[in-house]
Amino acid sequence: MSNTPLFDASVSVLRRALDAKEISSAELTNVFLDRIAALEPRLNAFVTVEREEALADARAADARIARGEAGPLTGIALAHKDVFCTRGMLTSCGSKMLSNFVSPYDAHVVTRLKEAGAVCLGKANMDEFAMGSSTESSFYGPTKNPWATGRVPGGSSGGSAAAVAARLVPLATGTDTGGSIRQPASFCNVTGIKPTYGLVSRYGLVAYASSLDQAGAFGKSAEDCALLLGAMTGFDKRDSTSLERPVENYAAALAAPAADAARPLAGLSIGLPREFFGAGMTDGIRQAVDAALVQYRALGATMREVDLPNAKLAIPAYYVLAMAEASSNLSRFDGVRYGHRAAEYDDLFDMYRKSRSEGFGDEVKRRILVGTYVLSHGYYDAYYLQAQKLRRLIAEDFRRAFGECDLIVGPTSPVTAWALGAMRDDPVQMYLADIYTTPVNLAGLPGLSHPCGFDGDGLPVGLQLIGNYFSESVLLNAAHRFQQATDWHVRCPELAA
């Protein structure tokens, strides 16, 4: 084995060590549990850590490895965003409303990863009901960015991104409704992929905006993400939007040698949307993104400008649709069936009112109010219907652009990690930071963010790759080739354990 500490090793290195019996999964799991115990007080990346259950999973994985039946993830530790239902384990969704909810069943993704033999260490912190871009709206307090603990890790999957960045766990799941995998990946210097809508089952995922929600993967590299995503995908008849397609082996596709080793991306045409390179992004981000484009050219990719004229309207369209769907989805939390119930109330309606008033935080309430408003009689046509039309126009823009290129590339976020509390009184300012990620969800396309440098404050910058439907392997391959030629993704924050 190399000199890399185990907590910093890639999944393929860990795989070899496990298969060669150089280390057991139980020992490896303890390495991560010890690191969590040492660093978690400073980061708050987890809502729940299940030490005993994790070690039991690890022992089962060791038995499977001994039988020679290990798959790529058998015995490898991971964390689930706390939006995924996990049987017998708290599933809080970052909310007081679900702070007493122990799920009676597993999400499809959780089942798939259990079947793969992965070891679940616990549940990662997140914005309440996945609403936010900073993980500050969690009932369990904000997660801190491991690169600068006075700053946010991004959101809503901030716990997942911070845990991978701090090497508390090699892999983590997340969900992305408007950027919640890609943006925290960029803020924390890790790789994150949100697949095509419908590729990963939403069964057992606490719903935020169902037409946009999609589960995906975080890892230290595109290669690690390929392994995790590969184990998550697949048709599930319990999700009516799950797509019936053959499961791809993304990791095997990356391992295939390039025809031209010096220029492994020869033939790849990259589109640069004029709208993503205008005003609005900071100088530090522009410099890092420009340098990454130079690298992509050196790898053989060609570049051309493309137009996404309606992308600038993605924020109002996204926030109208997401809030409308949220107001409907969150009506199920009424204090009757599960979740928080007020201790005292006069009658049924008083119980609904008090349970919801006490159980939801401010941002969630704001969204339920706005969502209810845009769906109400007299406003539906003016807001909801308009937003649906914009959604179609944005998807059309991408369709046209993909007639001219294979991949669309730009910054993941116009800003790097901001200070904790900086946007507390200005939610709209926070919404605007989702400008580059939300168009992708509106169109249902796959998107990936990978590390591409640091700004003047030493904060990570992410590059976003957007692909056509089902082009996950193209995204992962491009990022993998970039990562074979650069070392941004292996940089790890200094957090002495």
Ligand code: GLN
């Ligand atoms: N920041 C966006 C929002 O608040 C996206 C969240 C997400 O993708 N879950 O809705």
